[in-house]
Amino acid sequence: MLKLVTNNKTYAYDPLLPDAYLLRVAAISTKCGVFSAEDIFSAQNALLVKQGVLITPEIAEILRVHRLKKPIEQSIYLEREFSASDLEQALIQVLQQDDLLTALNEHQNIIELIQNYFAYYDKFPLLKQKLSVMAFAMPDLFLRTLYCAWFSVVIAKEMRFSEEDCVDIFLAALSHDIGMLHLDIFVLEKKGQLTPDDWLHIQQHVFIGASLLRQMDAMPAAVVEAVFQHHERCDGTGYPTGAVESELSYAGKIIGLADSIIAIYHNRFKNQHMSWREVIPVIQMNAQAYFYRHDEILAIIWRRSEMPVKNVVHGDELPEFVAELLREREYLSAWYEVLKESLVSLGFTHGDRHLHSLQNVMLHVSSSVSGSGIFDEVVSQWLRTADFVKNEEDYRKIEKAHVQQQEIIFHLQRLNRMMQLYIDSNDTKPAHIKDVLINALARIKELPR
Incomplete structure (x- = not known):
C-alpha cells in the first residue's frame, strides 16, 4: 500500500512535486482509465513513464519521488470523465434528492438558471479532470461542490447579477475546493483533533486552487480571485490574508457564503435531522463576517420554498x-x-x-x-x-x-x-x-x- 505524503515538510505547494493528487488519481485509475497523455520526464529530463501507460499505484510510486518537468495533471488524461452532460445530470440528481432545492425548483424552475452555463465548463479540460477525479476519489466533497454551485447561482440570481457574473460565480463554485485534491489524505481523514500544522496544511487549498486555475487558458480572473477569497470574511477574520469587506470581490463573498451554508448544515445540522432553515440564525449571528443583506437574501430564498418547519426535540x-x-x-x-x-x-x-x-x-x-x-x-x-x-x-x-x-x-x-x-x-x-x-x-x- 502506498503511503500518502505531502510534497514537503512545510506543506508548501510546488506544482512540479507529486503530492496526494497523484495518489488519488492512481487509486481510481482502473475505475475511469487514467493514462499518461505523453512521456513523463523528471525535472532532470530522465524518462519516468512512457505515453499511454495506465497510472497505477505502482507507477505513482515511481513518480512520487521525483520533481517533474511538468505538473502531473498536464501529463495525464481520463478515459471516463465528467462531461458537461454528466455534470448537468449530477446537479439535477442533487436537486431531486434535496427537499429545499426541489421546493425552490417547483416555485421557480431553478434548473433553467444553470442550463446555459455547462458550455463554459466544457471549455476547461483541466477543470473537468479535477472535478472528475473529485467525483470518483472524494464523492462527499464532490457532493458539497454541487450544492455550492446551486446555492451560489441562486444567491447571485436573487441579487440580480448579470449573466456574465453568474457564469463566473458558477465556475468559481465548481472550482472552489479543487485544491483539496492535493492535500494529504491522512490530514483530511484524521479522526482525532487536528494540530495547528494540520490546519495550516488545510488552508493551503485556496492557494493551490487559485494556482491550478491560473494554469487554465482563458479562465476569468474573477473566478481565480473568488476561489482564492472564499474563506476570507468581511470582518477580517478569514484566511489566507485576513482581508476585509472592501478588499473582497462579490463573487468571493457569494462563494464564501454558499460554502459556509453547506458546511454549517452538513457538519452540524444534518445528522441532527435539522433543516436548511436553521442555518439562517447562524448566519445572522455572524453578520459582520458576511456581506450586506446576506441573511435577508437567504430568508427570502428559504421562504420561497414554503417548506414546513421541523422540530429537533420532541x-x-x-x-x-x-x-x-x-x-x-x-x-x-x-x-x-x-x-x-x-x-x-x-x-x-x-x-x-x-x-x-x-x-x-x-x-x-x-x-x-x-x-x-x-x-x-x-x-x-x-x-x-x-x-x-x-x-x-x-x-x-x-x-x-x-x-x-x-x-x-x-x-x-x-x-x-x-x-x-x-x-x-x-x-x-x-x-x-x-x-x-x-x-x-x-x-x-x-x-x-
Missing part, C-alpha cells in the same frame, strides 16, 4: 435536552470569558498583525454573543423554569438556543486553534503575550464540563 426528550443545554451554556460562558479576558488584557497598541487577527475574531464572537443574547440570564432563567408545555413557540425558542450554542462552540474552537497556531509560530512576540495566551488555553482545559 415530547419526553425535552427535559433532558434542556438540562444538557443549560450545562453546556455554563461551560461555554466560562470559556468565552477566559478568552475575552486574556485577549482584551493585551491591549490593542502592540502593532502585531497576527495578534490583531486573534483579537478581531474575539470581537466578532463578542458581537455574536451580545447580538444574540445567548448568555442572557433571562434566557437561562426561562430554560430553568420552563414547564415544557410542548407548544410550537417553546420548541422554536429551545431549538434556537441550541443552534446558537453550537455556533458559539464552533467559533470558540476556532479561536483556540488560532491562538495555538500563534503561540507555536516563529513570529517574534514578547514573552508576556505568549504567557497570557498559554495560560488562557490551560485555564480552558481545566473548566468543569
Whole structure:
C-alpha cells in the first residue's frame, strides 16, 4: 500500500512535486482509465513513464519521488470523465434528492438558471479532470461542490447579477475546493483533533486552487480571485490574508457564503435531522463576517420554498435536552470569558498583525454573543423554569438556543486553534503575550464540563 505524503515538510505547494493528487488519481485509475497523455520526464529530463501507460499505484510510486518537468495533471488524461452532460445530470440528481432545492425548483424552475452555463465548463479540460477525479476519489466533497454551485447561482440570481457574473460565480463554485485534491489524505481523514500544522496544511487549498486555475487558458480572473477569497470574511477574520469587506470581490463573498451554508448544515445540522432553515440564525449571528443583506437574501430564498418547519426535540426528550443545554451554556460562558479576558488584557497598541487577527475574531464572537443574547440570564432563567408545555413557540425558542450554542462552540474552537497556531509560530512576540495566551488555553482545559 502506498503511503500518502505531502510534497514537503512545510506543506508548501510546488506544482512540479507529486503530492496526494497523484495518489488519488492512481487509486481510481482502473475505475475511469487514467493514462499518461505523453512521456513523463523528471525535472532532470530522465524518462519516468512512457505515453499511454495506465497510472497505477505502482507507477505513482515511481513518480512520487521525483520533481517533474511538468505538473502531473498536464501529463495525464481520463478515459471516463465528467462531461458537461454528466455534470448537468449530477446537479439535477442533487436537486431531486434535496427537499429545499426541489421546493425552490417547483416555485421557480431553478434548473433553467444553470442550463446555459455547462458550455463554459466544457471549455476547461483541466477543470473537468479535477472535478472528475473529485467525483470518483472524494464523492462527499464532490457532493458539497454541487450544492455550492446551486446555492451560489441562486444567491447571485436573487441579487440580480448579470449573466456574465453568474457564469463566473458558477465556475468559481465548481472550482472552489479543487485544491483539496492535493492535500494529504491522512490530514483530511484524521479522526482525532487536528494540530495547528494540520490546519495550516488545510488552508493551503485556496492557494493551490487559485494556482491550478491560473494554469487554465482563458479562465476569468474573477473566478481565480473568488476561489482564492472564499474563506476570507468581511470582518477580517478569514484566511489566507485576513482581508476585509472592501478588499473582497462579490463573487468571493457569494462563494464564501454558499460554502459556509453547506458546511454549517452538513457538519452540524444534518445528522441532527435539522433543516436548511436553521442555518439562517447562524448566519445572522455572524453578520459582520458576511456581506450586506446576506441573511435577508437567504430568508427570502428559504421562504420561497414554503417548506414546513421541523422540530429537533420532541415530547419526553425535552427535559433532558434542556438540562444538557443549560450545562453546556455554563461551560461555554466560562470559556468565552477566559478568552475575552486574556485577549482584551493585551491591549490593542502592540502593532502585531497576527495578534490583531486573534483579537478581531474575539470581537466578532463578542458581537455574536451580545447580538444574540445567548448568555442572557433571562434566557437561562426561562430554560430553568420552563414547564415544557410542548407548544410550537417553546420548541422554536429551545431549538434556537441550541443552534446558537453550537455556533458559539464552533467559533470558540476556532479561536483556540488560532491562538495555538500563534503561540507555536516563529513570529517574534514578547514573552508576556505568549504567557497570557498559554495560560488562557490551560485555564480552558481545566473548566468543569
